[in-house]
Amino acid sequence: xxxxTTLAGRAASERExxxxxxxMGIGRNGMLEQEPLVRAHNFAEVNLGYTEQLALMEADxxxxxxxxxxxxxxxxxxxxxxxxxxLSEGNVKGAADSLLSDNALPCVTxxxxxxxxxxxxxxxxxxxxxxxxxxxxxxxxADWALNNRxxxxxxxxxxxxxSVAIVGSGPAGLTAAGELIKRGHQVTIFxxxxxxxxxxxxxxxEFRLPKDIVQKxxxxxxxxxxxxxxxxxxxxTYTLPELKSHFDAVFVAVGAGLPVFMNVPGENLKGVxxxxxxxxxxxxxxxxxxxxxxxxxxxxxxAVVGGxxxxxxxxxxALRLGAQEAIIVYRRSLDELPARxxxxxxxxxxxxxxxxxxxxxxxLGDEKGWVSGLRCLRMxxxxxxxxxxxxxxxxxxxxxxxxxxxxxxAIGTKSNPLLTASAPGLAVNEWGYIATDENLxxxxxxxxxxxxxxxxxxxxxxxxxxxxxxxRSIDAYLxxxxxxxxx
Amino acid sequence: MIDLVPTPAERDNVSLxxxxxxxxxxxIHHVVARAQLSPNVTRLIVEAPRIxxxxxxGQFVIVRRGPGAERIPLTIADADAVAGTISLVIQAIxxxxxxxxxxxxxxxxxxxxxxxxxxxxxxxxGHAVCVGGGxxxxxxxxxxxxxxxxxxxxxxxxxxxxxxxxxxxxxLAVCGQVVVCTDDGSYGRxxxxxxxxxxxxxxxxxxxxxxxxxxxxxxxxxxxxxPYGIKTTVSLNSIMIxxxxxxxxxxxxxxxxTQYACxxxxxxxxxxxxxxxxxxxxxxxxxxxxxSLAAWQAAHGEAL
Numbered sequence: 009x010x011x012x013t014t015l016a017g018r019a020a021s022e023r024e025x026x027x028x029x030x031x032m033g034i035g036r037n038g039m040l041e042q043e044p045l046v047r048a049h050n051f052a053e054v055n056l057g058y059t060e061q062l063a064l065m066e067a068d069x070x071x072x073x074x075x076x077x078x079x080x081x082x083x084x085x086x087x088x089x090x091x092x093x094x095l096s097e098g099n100v101k102g103a104a105d106s107l108l109s110d111n112a113l114p115c116v117t118x119x120x121x122x123x124x125x126x127x128x129x130x131x132x133x134x135x136x137x138x139x140x141x142x143x144x145x146x147x148x149x150a151d152w153a154l155n156n157r158x159x160x161x162x163x164x165x166x167x168x169x170x171s172v173a174i175v176g177s178g179p180a181g182l183t184a185a186g187e188l189i190k191r192g193h194q195v196t197i198f199x200x201x202x203x204x205x206x207x208x209x210x211x212x213x214e215f216r217l218p219k220d221i222v223q224k225x226x227x228x229x230x231x232x233x234x235x236x237x238x239x240x241x242x243x244x245t246y247t248l249p250e251l252k253s254h255f256d257a258v259f260v261a262v263g264a265g266l267p268v269f270m271n272v273p274g275e276n277l278k279g280v281x282x283x284x285x286x287x288x289x290x291x292x293x294x295x296x297x298x299x300x301x302x303x304x305x306x307x308x309x310x311a312v313v314g315g316x317x318x319x320x321x322x323x324x325x326a327l328r329l330g331a332q333e334a335i336i337v338y339r340r341s342l343d344e345l346p347a348r349x350x351x352x353x354x355x356x357x358x359x360x361x362x363x364x365x366x367x368x369x370x371x372l373g374d375e376k377g378w379v380s381g382l383r384c385l386r387m388x389x390x391x392x393x394x395x396x397x398x399x400x401x402x403x404x405x406x407x408x409x410x411x412x413x414x415x416x417x418a419i420g421t422k423s424n425p426l427l428t429a430s431a432p433g434l435a436v437n438e439w440g441y442i443a444t445d446e447n448l449x450x451x452x453x454x455x456x457x458x459x460x461x462x463x464x465x466x467x468x469x470x471x472x473x474x475x476x477x478x479x480r481s482i483d484a485y486l487x488x489x490x491x492x493x494x495x
Numbered sequence: 496m497i498d499l500v501p502t503p504a505e506r507d508n509v510s511l512x513x514x515x516x517x518x519x520x521x522x523i524h525h526v527v528a529r530a531q532l533s534p535n536v537t538r539l540i541v542e543a544p545r546i547x548x549x550x551x552x553g554q555f556v557i558v559r560r561g562p563g564a565e566r567i568p569l570t571i572a573d574a575d576a577v578a579g580t581i582s583l584v585i586q587a588i589x590x591x592x593x594x595x596x597x598x599x600x601x602x603x604x605x606x607x608x609x610x611x612x613x614x615x616x617x618x619x620x621g622h623a624v625c626v627g628g629g630x631x632x633x634x635x636x637x638x639x640x641x642x643x644x645x646x647x648x649x650x651x652x653x654x655x656x657x658x659x660x661x662x663x664x665x666x667l668a669v670c671g672q673v674v675v676c677t678d679d680g681s682y683g684r685x686x687x688x689x690x691x692x693x694x695x696x697x698x699x700x701x702x703x704x705x706x707x708x709x710x711x712x713x714x715x716x717x718x719x720x721x722p723y724g725i726k727t728t729v730s731l732n733s734i735m736i737x738x739x740x741x742x743x744x745x746x747x748x749x750x751x752x753t754q755y756a757c758x759x760x761x762x763x764x765x766x767x768x769x770x771x772x773x774x775x776x777x778x779x780x781x782x783x784x785x786x787s788l789a790a791w792q793a794a795h796g797e798a799l
Contacts, residue, residue: 196519200739201737202566237521238606239557240608241608241611241739244609244611244739245609251519265739266755267741267742269743269746275753276746276747276772276776277775278775278776278778278779284741284743288736288741288742293736294563301563301565301787302565302566305779376775377775424739424740426739426740
């Protein structure tokens, strides 16, 4: 702890740049977090963030590279060295201004971005040691901004007189809304659920992304003038052509939608959930709270099939709901797990069991239609497939079963045709995802699309990148004199 | 009761007049009328102008009473496009449905999302038998109305445990002949709706059957009509959260394939539905429902 006072203890307002050699001497600072065996039984956030001292010390680790690769590594091109420099100078307000001008939802990305495969992957400090903890710093600055709303004046752009409808209030929709309202356009977001946030609200659990933080990010947009219409399903309540005839432009960011099941016998037994359903019950509907109006099953031996972030979220949720055993069933090995590294480490520390190189072949049931176990095959890794990852191959005769009273399928999603079916003029690809050009323009004039409904199931930050790009295209479209249908 | 399905022109008019004042604006869903239809079934007439204007028979809404409440799928039993209201018929089976049934005039339902699901495939001509059991009678009502409106001959066969459990008889009488059956013989014909349906099938000239009610009733109707080769449409009330295909909770097996009741249905060919799976999945939360209902009744001093 002495290090803290010597290196970062200088009063924030009088901090001078630190010589490079001294910077190189500082090791990467982790965030404080709840003890694994405590947090495995509660829904409070796992990570507790940086103290001011830790944040300043970590900021000092940044070398302020003349050519900052980290910016190129960021899907929304946050000017990372700039906000870190401002922070290290003790100007956290300036750091927040810089960060917020690049990223509409920094509290979210600071928590859920896979930094290790983006900005931190290319950080120069990583060549000889650990990269700068960019995500932790982003979270620190973003949380400061959220808790010091009074320090920021409301934006007052010149009204453009143009209106944009955004379909979906997930990361892509919220990001686009933030960018478009800053440019003076009227923005209305239509959300199918009763609460905005999309996957940030229904999908990512409280212990990884507290809902009051998402709500505050949404509140910030609403304070800036964004209108949100919940419980409105485009494709049902209104069609896309109807929206297009009333708004100057439309951005479709409805997410991927339909859950994929394993396609094995027994998957309709009671106790088999899609991750979408399981997480929605727990997160959006609050079924983890005692006295919740919405029920959720509390499995004692829960098998989660899949290896992505959604699988980790599901298995850790099951643990928190009292599972004696929570098991990841994944057909490749630890190295191929697509989840963020931190989530895998957290899951391991909390006591999640990993059945790797394992593929389910049947969900077993009892006479009353409830799940009683899972039959699986062991796999080995063969030649690389189209994704570059080594293809799992069944080992003949390796059948085995284990008992389970709940199974969660977290193996991805496919496109939901609800909206596209209401818009025959909207071109989709062979998988039902909306076809766009490089500016995210669709085949319908004035209609743009982004996020998972264009790229298939991906990440929050890639969706946000699309939101930002689409906003730029829409702004150019609205100012370019090219007229939308209602002009 | 006539012309409940708005013509395309009517739909356009409603849409335009709405957007003139408040384009795509938020609606406040007041309860404007309510009636107790049977000991545990209540009808609420609720303001929902947009849904009232565009809904079609067979479609449903997802209702959320207020903050913290459950999301519940409910069939749109009737609608008045001019008044901007829809009719919801709710059976109190748990705390959430009891709470909805207890709503007073002027109270508000925070969220009504829809209209969801596919519209009913209606017979073009001929003779349709609409079979309703218990609260399912309210689901069959808009189908009977739409069939009658297009000139199809409608015979309704509706039933309940006893006289006080029979609902929607008068509304269905507008559409055609109504045969009422009660299990205890306290009203109408003594026996199950399937007995009356069998007589109609035997008599011949039935071109289609629409059957909505408890799972055993729908299964029995489908089995009964199968040898006659009469197309039998059933409406599946599986458990769902979003109603848009996103949760997969409502999955059912139809013709050996997994389908989502919310987006692929809710109506399916009864001769191809796996009713055992449907019944199994419907009781996933039975214990929770019973406990929540008991707690709700204890708190509200009600008992059925």
